[in-house]
Amino acid sequence: VIVVLTGGSGGATFVQGLAEVVPARELTLLVNTGDDLLWWGLHVSPDIDSITYALAGLLSRERGWGMEDESFRCLEMMQRYGAETWFQLGDRDLALHLTRTRMLAAGKTLSQATREITARLGIAATVLPATDDRVETIVSTAKGDLTFQEFFVRERWQVEVRGVRIEGAERARPAPGVLQAIAAAEAVVLAPSNPITSIGPILAVPGIREALRQTPARVVAVSPIVGGAAVSGPAGALMACQGLPVSAAGVAKAYRDFLNVLVMDTRDTGETAKVDALGVKAHCAATIMTSAEDKVALACAVLAAATTPDLASRRAAP
């Protein structure tokens, strides 16, 4: 089984490619829950939702979040009732949030709700929230403390970042199966997700980082930073505010205590020595996923990096 730590739209896109080349039953996704929010009274788990839709073939290609073939007629009425609508839930998408909210209200855990929902959609992969406990990513900004969605969606991350904290993390426990999955994995992959707010909240759950340090499986990360900037989203500013270089080497540094291999973009070949110096093997590949072929090619490169005995020989020439 390949275990993937993931969050954000980069993670969902990456998982789509991986699901093309790895049988679904051999995939376990450990998903960020730091972005979760109560919206219109419903429990929304944006990263679990994206992974669920990605695996079910229902993720909107156009938007990268929510469902394909979506409409927003409920939202139009919510606006009329005076509700905030900067976070958009589509009509079809609402069903997932209604279903999850009822399950949680009935006393089920987020893991249980996720298992039932993914089963209903015919998803054979295992989707696990990093934790069933409430963790909340808070971004300190020039406008004060914002939840991740306030920062990312409402403010479109156009506000100065001063720090990030994961509230509730110290009391959170890994969801059932998370530590076991890491320990028993054939390979562990960190998707090209934001290291601070997508992967960070997973690693902040006590026990998960330790399990990654101890797993006998090779741990491979895909850098979301290409050419000194994030492929998309606010990863750059968030890394910088945590004192990390905004570079492939910065990604390696964030994960250096457990990372074996960093798959980084071929245009960052110049970073190889810095990554090596951190004790992480660099593996260069085309990491920008535009087409379906790009996704599959990156998935194959990651699998190669996870299984090739001597990565040094596969490293692109400088």
Place this chain on the structure above:
Amino acid sequence: VIVVLTGGSGGATFVQGLAEVVPARELTLLVNTGDDLLWWGLHVSPDIDSITYALAGLLSRERGWGMEDESFRCLEMMQRYGAETWFQLGDRDLALHLTRTRMLAAGKTLSQATREITARLGIAATVLPATDDRVETIVSTAKGDLTFQEFFVRERWQVEVRGVRIEGAERARPAPGVLQAIAAAEAVVLAPSNPITSIGPILAVPGIREALRQTPARVVAVSPIVGGAAVSGPAGALMACQGLPVSAAGVAKAYRDFLNVLVMDTRDTGETAKVDALGVKAHCAATIMTSAEDKVALACAVLAAATTPDLASRRAAP
């Protein structure tokens, strides 16, 4: 102010006509809440919803419930998640239930939620639930005890009825403003709603029936029974199981302790003597509402019945 006790689709249709001839600010609707249900985790008040949409010009003409220009895309997904879907909530309609559910969860009463929602839709009439407490209409049938929606929608009322009870009624208190509205009314009108399950749960709230007996205003009911059968729905079987004749006279009997005038269909003129014998003045009119003109004509007939000093002179010739 004209106070209208109402429930069901007959009530909503009647109120549409009344709203054409009475200024909205002069209308107070006391609405049945015995049909309320928790559906997909949302608090649905079918009769409040119908009256709200009717007054906002948003009620589906085609269906008689829910919104015009509606879609059911969330419902399709709910089915995929294994939810029951015999009670249908449309995409646009969902916004009302989401909004109400959030308000109730935040500690507001049903009255407060209804006031805010109707204000948002620009409704100048006052819509009051009969009570803010939970009352639930239970229909005892050959298939056991059913909630009203189970009986009416799921079973399409094709099941033998043995009795009706309004659970919680004895502990319920009239919502703020209900008794005052009845006491201060210029006229009180009972819409052509099912006397047992639409008007019955309103009358079952302690204090409301007493207020109707004591109000100085004339109390006028419109018979939902025409030609010995309900115009629509299960009123006939429900009246019969309560020992009431299924006739205009049966309607008069149900309300005789507070009713002054019964507006009954011209084809029931033969019932006049029986109604009179109950101490209720009979007033014949065309009560079947097919067109917009029919609704307005019935509203006018009801207003005439409520204001004419000597109704005997207006009674249709036998």
